[in-house]
Amino acid sequence: xxxxxxxxxIKKEKLVVVIRLQQQRYIPEVINALVTxxxxxxxxxxxxxGFLEEIKKARRNHPNILIGAGTVIxxxxxxxxVKAGAQFIVTPNTNVDVVNVAHxxxxxxxxxxxxxxxxxxxxxxxxxxxxxxxxANLGVxxxxxxxxxxxxxxxxxxxxxxxDDIQEWKNAGVSGFGLGGNLVKPIENQxxxxxxxELAKQILKTIHS
Numbered sequence: 001x002x003x004x005x006x007x008x009x010i011k012k013e014k015l016v017v018v019i020r021l022q023q024q025r026y027i028p029e030v031i032n033a034l035v036t037x038x039x040x041x042x043x044x045x046x047x048x049x050g051f052l053e054e055i056k057k058a059r060r061n062h063p064n065i066l067i068g069a070g071t072v073i074x075x076x077x078x079x080x081x082v083k084a085g086a087q088f089i090v091t092p093n094t095n096v097d098v099v100n101v102a103h104x105x106x107x108x109x110x111x112x113x114x115x116x117x118x119x120x121x122x123x124x125x126x127x128x129x130x131x132x133x134x135x136a137n138l139g140v141x142x143x144x145x146x147x148x149x150x151x152x153x154x155x156x157x158x159x160x161x162x163x164d165d166i167q168e169w170k171n172a173g174v175s176g177f178g179l180g181g182n183l184v185k186p187i188e189n190q191x192x193x194x195x196x197x198e199l200a201k202q203i204l205k206t207i208h209s
Contacts, residue, residue, distance in 0.1 A: 006087050007108040007128050009066060010041055011154065011175065014207050016090065016110065017042040017200075018070055018158075018180030024050035026186040031058055033193045034183075035065055037200025043070035043090050043178075046077050052084040059085040068110075075101045082107055090178070092133055094118045096125040110156060110178075114138075119150055131178060134159025140172045147173045163199075166206045179203065 010016065017039050021027060027044065034042060044051045044058065046069060058067045068088035069081030075097040078089055082105045089102045092112040102109045103126060111127035113119040114134070122130050132155045135143060147155065157169050158178035166177065183200060187193050 001087065003103070003106045003108050003128070006066060010088065010108065010110070010129070013041045014176035015039065015041060015204060016068070016156065016176070016178045017183060018045065018090075018178050019043065019048060019184050020045040020070070020180055021048050021184065021186065023186065024048070024054065027054045028057065028061070029187040029193065030184055030196065031062065031065075033187060033196035034200055035062055036193075037197040038204050039065075039200050041066040041068070043068040043088075045070040046073070046081070047071050052080055055081065055084040055086050059087075072098055074098065078102060090131060092131075094122045094125070094127075096121075099125045099127060112158075116146060116150065119146060119153060123150075123153060129154045129156055129175070131156050131158045132174075133178075136160030136162070136165075140165075140168055143169070143174070144172050163203055163206065166203070167209075170207070177207065 044054050066087050069086035070090040072078050072089045072091050078098045078101040088108045090110045091098055094113050099109050108128040110129040110131045111122040112131045112133045113122045119130050130153050135157050154175045156176040156178055157174045
């Protein structure tokens with residue numbers, strides 16, 4: 001699957017679920033619940049224990065799901081993530097070297113940026129999507145101010161976005177979302193599993209309505 005096909009699917013799905021957990025043992029069941037709920041694109045962050053191993057495992061267990069690497073703050077992490085099988089790269093920062101590594105390996109980048117300068121630098125570097133981050137505390141008004149002069153940029157809103165506010169962000173011109181928080185939590189029992197499944201379904205329905 002080449003970069004264009006992967007990017008097309010990310011844009012179509014409009015949702016990247018962010019898996020950031022303190023304990024590695026919870027990751028497979030969380031992924032199973034998300035996939036059961038209809039999630040087709042997810043990232044495992046580099047500050048999650050065993051993230052490279054879990055990327056490899058997720059690729060084996062879920063061959064039809066896009067598995068990316070998140071919190072990729074430098075080229076070294078990007079290199080390791082791609083070697084582990086990451087199908088896309090997500091950064092919290094604007095780092096040209098990460099784009100170079102990803103594109104060399106035919107992998108798209110969702111690059112973190114917040115200010116107009118960072119957004120333009122990300123676009124100039126070749127970022128495939130700009131992850132406007134962390135955006136929630138600044139609000140929809142700030143995003144609209146950014147989007148106005150930069151209307152051709154594909155923005156994913158990430159960082160504290162509330163499920164209840166998804167429609168407002170869509171109306172403001174956001175192309176997609178990165179969500180973790182309440183959706184991704186350790187699974188201790190069947191109820192926890194079922195809650196993630198149902199919440200994933202609700203989020204996807206809201207995003208695609």
